[in-house]
Amino acid sequence: MALTMYQLSIPALVRGLGVLTKLLDKAEAFAEEKGIPTDDLVHARLAPDMLTLAGQVQRVSDTSKGLVGRLTSIEVPRFPDEEKTFDELRQRIAKSVAFLETVRPVDLEDSDSREVVLNFPNLKVTLTGEEYLLKFVLPNFYFHLTTAYDILRHKGVPLGKADFLSLTA
Template sequence: MQLTMYALTVPAFTRGFTALNGLLDKAEAFAADRGTSLAELFDARLAPDMLPLSGQIQRASDTAKNAIGRLTSLEAPRLPDDEQDFAALHERIARTVAFIETVKPDDLDGSETRDVTLSFPNLKVTFNGADYLLQFVLPNFYFHVTTAYDILRHKGVPIGKADFIGRLG
């Protein structure tokens, strides 16, 4: 397989969201088996200044769909951060993946040289597409997927590395 912007985005995002769905499934089964409140898991966070599980999934979604939007001429769907339960988190993942699956390799052709400007409260940064993907998007996406995993693991959900990595081959 040739290493392309498509190969670095669509399959990686899809795999990450498949893992997140599996983690949520295991968390729901854990809560049912233990009599734990799903709300406790939904709102769990690793530290007071970090986003809860729901926020981690929202940010993973935003990172993936907005990256596709910035790197292509496709308009990323706007998804309000109003999920209130696990079913809504699964739905957000499904909507994000549905958008990502509309992307064709041709949509990302040449995006490695496209300028992408991000504005933060005290900083404005312009990347070329390749640097944007490699230095911002992928680290940010995996940070939020990993943090969701870590929150659930910390709360006792029986998950392991294989649940994060997914099926090989």
């Protein structure tokens, strides 16, 4: 039996958002333990032209919601990019998960052949739903999730591969 668009997307996105929540929990505990202002972590970035940790969380959220918006007729909630604290970031993640959990397998049936147009500055890309999931959504989602992890590691948060893979308690 072939995997469905639902099986390839929603469970992976929900799991990744859960991993991100755990990373934020560890980061906040680290900041409290070391006496580091949590703002230093929330607004940290790897390079001056990259998004902050908050921006990475926002893109993970937006990418997961965008999949549903582009491949179904379900209305997607809009969240302004205003999070400034760990609590606000966790709330955004929780709202994203709650939204994804409303999506049913039937909602994504036949979405593999749906046309998706992505408009970037100086670039317009047309993909099938399957291409959109495999060539944009999953790579983009994991890029921003990994970058959030990398920012926290760079700031000294004691994270390891098992945390990213969610293999720890």
